[in-house]
Amino acid sequence: MSEQPVVDAPKAPVAHEAHHEELGFWRQYVFSTDHKVIGIQYAVTGLLFLLFGFALMMLMRWQLAYPGVPLPLLGSLLGEARMPGGTMVPEFYNELGAMHGTIMVFLGVVPLAVGGFGNFVLPLQIGAPDMAFPRINMASYQFFVLGGLTMLASFFVPGGAAQSGWTSYAPLSIIATSGQTWWLIGMIFLITSSLLGAINFITTTIQLRAKGVTFLRFPFFVWTQFVTAFLLLLAFPPLEAAGVMQLMDRVAGTSFFLPSGLVVSGQVVDVAGGGNAVLWQHLFWFLAHPEVYVLILPAMGIVAEIIANNTRKPLFGYRSMVYALVFLGFMSFIVWAHHMFMTGMGTSLAAFFQTTTMIISIPSVVILTALIISLWGGSIRFNTPMLFAVAFLPMFGIGGLTGLPLGLNISDIPLHDTYYVIAHFHYVVAPGTILALFAGIYYWYPKATGRKMNETLGKVHFWGSVACMNVVFMPMFIVGLAGVSRRLYDGGVTYDFAQPVLQWNVVSSWGAWILAVFQVPFIFNFFWSIRKGEPVGDNPWQATTIEWAAPSPPPHGNFLVAPEAHRGPYEYSVPGAAKDFLPQSEA
Amino acid sequence: MDIPYTVEVRRDTGLTNGKIGIWLFLASEVMLFGALFASYILIRVGAPSWPRGDTLLDVPLATFNTIVLISSSVTMVMAWASLMRGRFGTFRIYMGGTILLGLTFLVVKYFEYSHHLHLGEFPSTNNFLAIYYTLTGLHMLHVFGGMMVNAYFWGPGAKLWKTNPVWFTNRVEHSGLFWHFVDLVWIFLFPTLYLL
Numbered sequence: 001m002s003e004q005p006v007v008d009a010p011k012a013p014v015a016h017e018a019h020h021e022e023l024g025f026w027r028q029y030v031f032s033t034d035h036k037v038i039g040i041q042y043a044v045t046g047l048l049f050l051l052f053g054f055a056l057m058m059l060m061r062w063q064l065a066y067p068g069v070p071l072p073l074l075g076s077l078l079g080e081a082r083m084p085g086g087t088m089v090p091e092f093y094n095e096l097g098a099m100h101g102t103i104m105v106f107l108g109v110v111p112l113a114v115g116g117f118g119n120f121v122l123p124l125q126i127g128a129p130d131m132a133f134p135r136i137n138m139a140s141y142q143f144f145v146l147g148g149l150t151m152l153a154s155f156f157v158p159g160g161a162a163q164s165g166w167t168s169y170a171p172l173s174i175i176a177t178s179g180q181t182w183w184l185i186g187m188i189f190l191i192t193s194s195l196l197g198a199i200n201f202i203t204t205t206i207q208l209r210a211k212g213v214t215f216l217r218f219p220f221f222v223w224t225q226f227v228t229a230f231l232l233l234l235a236f237p238p239l240e241a242a243g244v245m246q247l248m249d250r251v252a253g254t255s256f257f258l259p260s261g262l263v264v265s266g267q268v269v270d271v272a273g274g275g276n277a278v279l280w281q282h283l284f285w286f287l288a289h290p291e292v293y294v295l296i297l298p299a300m301g302i303v304a305e306i307i308a309n310n311t312r313k314p315l316f317g318y319r320s321m322v323y324a325l326v327f328l329g330f331m332s333f334i335v336w337a338h339h340m341f342m343t344g345m346g347t348s349l350a351a352f353f354q355t356t357t358m359i360i361s362i363p364s365v366v367i368l369t370a371l372i373i374s375l376w377g378g379s380i381r382f383n384t385p386m387l388f389a390v391a392f393l394p395m396f397g398i399g400g401l402t403g404l405p406l407g408l409n410i411s412d413i414p415l416h417d418t419y420y421v422i423a424h425f426h427y428v429v430a431p432g433t434i435l436a437l438f439a440g441i442y443y444w445y446p447k448a449t450g451r452k453m454n455e456t457l458g459k460v461h462f463w464g465s466v467a468c469m470n471v472v473f474m475p476m477f478i479v480g481l482a483g484v485s486r487r488l489y490d491g492g493v494t495y496d497f498a499q500p501v502l503q504w505n506v507v508s509s510w511g512a513w514i515l516a517v518f519q520v521p522f523i524f525n526f527f528w529s530i531r532k533g534e535p536v537g538d539n540p541w542q543a544t545t546i547e548w549a550a551p552s553p554p555p556h557g558n559f560l561v562a563p564e565a566h567r568g569p570y571e572y573s574v575p576g577a578a579k580d581f582l583p584q585s586e587a
Numbered sequence: 588m589d590i591p592y593t594v595e596v597r598r599d600t601g602l603t604n605g606k607i608g609i610w611l612f613l614a615s616e617v618m619l620f621g622a623l624f625a626s627y628i629l630i631r632v633g634a635p636s637w638p639r640g641d642t643l644l645d646v647p648l649a650t651f652n653t654i655v656l657i658s659s660s661v662t663m664v665m666a667w668a669s670l671m672r673g674r675f676g677t678f679r680i681y682m683g684g685t686i687l688l689g690l691t692f693l694v695v696k697y698f699e700y701s702h703h704l705h706l707g708e709f710p711s712t713n714n715f716l717a718i719y720y721t722l723t724g725l726h727m728l729h730v731f732g733g734m735m736v737n738a739y740f741w742g743p744g745a746k747l748w749k750t751n752p753v754w755f756t757n758r759v760e761h762s763g764l765f766w767h768f769v770d771l772v773w774i775f776l777f778p779t780l781y782l783l
Binding site: 129130131134198199202207208233235236240241242244245254255256271272274275276279282283286 | 588590591597600602603604607608611612615616618621622623629630633634709710711712713714717718720721
């Protein structure tokens with residue numbers, strides 16, 4: 001720890017606080033309109049869904065490592081329909097796969113990164129008293145819960161949950177069992193939730209900035225949330241349209257995505273036909289590619305905050321990072337068909353999308369490089385949040401760089417739908433985004449609770465998680481390069497060419513199960529520190545951004561005196577200054 | 588605790604929160620209907636043959652509905668303008684007119700739908716009818732939603748006029764922006780489905 005004194009916000013009495021009515025339990029913790037409570041609700045629900053999605057994956061990993069071997073203990077608990085005699089049936093494997101993807105993306109990472117961190121941190125960082133539309137904010141969380149419950153309930157309908165992957169490709173998804181209808185209804189709730197959230201984030205950022213908080217004085221985190229909100233606002237509605245059409249295909253018997261003369265199990269399907277299955281893919285990826293950036297941008301924002309704080313230096317090239325971010329947001333809308341090189345699109349169309357894809361890698365690299373250079377010459381404090389933030393850089397680097405061969409039409413063709421793809425995007429999202437999200441939890445936990453999480457447990461959690469995540473995902477590159485397809489129920493056992501790499505499936509699986517063990521110190525730390533963590537002042541990390549000028553935890557309305565920004569967000573180690581950080585809000 | 592700029596405008600942006608919010612919402616609505624129109628185009632150009640709208644649908648009835656919806660947009664503006672002039676009584680009349688015109692639109696639509704269903708023309712019959720039912724159905728949901736909001740401002744929501752007339756006027760304006768958007772979607776739907 002440095003020698004700097006902990007500067008607390010002046011504890012001036014506030015006029016209207018005197019006649020502040022006490023809210024009951026339900027209004028305060030369940031139906032709250034306070035952005036901080038909603039943020040914590042989102043974050044905790046998101047973490048629970050992450051754990052649940054992880055559990056689904058651990059079940060799948062058993063089947064992949066030991067295909068056909070009955071699962072001891074747990075296997076018999078999941079029922080005869082799903083695991084007769086403890087051995088998984090293929091349909092259940094498909095349910096697990098589809099729901100793992102859906103839950104991790106739409107119910108885990110995005111709610112935690114955007115709903116959780118965005119809600120809690122963004123208004124504080126711009127010096128706002130709350131979100132612009134507090135009741136809409138509450139509604140956004142409620143729609144999210146409704147969507148989550150719909151998804152969970154779908155496991156118990158006849159035929160089980162959706163089985164068509166998180167991408168729900170037509171026509172398979174249209175002839176699938178009723179779980180798919182539940183999936184669509186759940187998605188419509190989740191889209192509504194994110195729409196309400198996005199409107200709120202953008203309006204709040206534009207309107208509720210405190211005095212002196214200009215756009216180029218925003219912390220990088222605020223910028224990432226701002227751009228992310230635009231992606232959610234504009235990319236999700238086309239998926240909603242597609243969802244409505246798929247629902248019509250399933251329920252009203254239309255043929256939007258069903259071609260003429262479709263044959264299923266040797267029978268011609270009795271529909272009007274004339275639809276286009278590739279149309280679904282276009283509409284889906286028009287959302288889902290921007291969604292990739294929704295997953296990664298908030299993570300970059302969190303990492304930028306923590307790196308600036310713990311190197312005690314301004315970010316390298318803040319403006320370039322902001323411009324790169326905005327450009328990246330624009331570009332993310334015109335790269336979607338690089339997921340569809342295998343659909344038989346013409347070469348000129350493929351050339352267009354591979355070019356835009358190569359262009360979009362430039363701003364990502366700008367941001368990553370700026371973050372790496374920011375480390376240079378700093379006297380780095382390696383506390384738990386910083387460890388997670390620094391580890392994000394090479395992990396995201398691996399994820400990003402292995403994506404280049406997938407973005408090029410020629411090299412995508414042999415790699416498409418193999419385990420290489422799985423390894424690539426998991427490196428972006430799991431050791432990338434999820435590490436950054438953990439970093440954010442350790443970093444802002446003192447602001448939310450007034451106490452720090454335990455450092456020793458945090459370091460155990462960090463080293464265990466980073467090591468295990470690499471054990472899980474690195475072998476998938478090898479398996480994928482050998483040509484093993486994703487979504488295989490038995491992990492490729494029946495294929496000759498897969499035989500030399502099958503042992504890597506076992507390695508991945510054990511990596512995943514041990515990774516689960518290393519989450520125990522985190523879960524314990526998370527609850528234990530609420531009461532037993534080291535109590536801290538308002539600004540335990542000696543940070544510059546405005547959220548640290550509010551009390552920890554901030555009261556309803558956030559600031560005791562209206563904050564004002566006097567300088568940029570990262571004035572660390574300013575030559576000639578009395579201390580090594582100049583808070584934005586200090587005159 | 589009050590949220591700033593719900594009623595008064597922020598000086599550097601010149602806007603209230605609600606105004607930004609409703610425009611952002613409309614932007615997402617453009618993407619929603621845009622995706623459906625794009626799908627319509629893709630399915631139509633991929634089809635070996637496609638019926639002309641006027642051979643299957645009732646053009647005079649739809650023309651009548653177009654006039655109804657445009658008139659409702661006019662009354663909507665008049666309702667807001669009445670509030671701007673401080674005439675609450677005329678606001679009630681114009682807002683009531685807007686709601687009734689919306690209702691007329693839905694009733695006409697009901698007869699149109701039931702006529703097609705009686706003829707055995709279902710969404711599953713062919714892709715023209717599929718897109719017809721989906722697009723007009725989604726549009727009808729929007730009309731219904733707009734009517735609900737307008738009815739709220741005509742009835743219980745109007746209490747706000749007594750305590751905060753500026754805020755109330757703003758809210759009616761935002762509701763009006765949505766109503767005009769719904770009208771605009773129909774202006775695109777009508778030629779696309781009925782005439783082309």
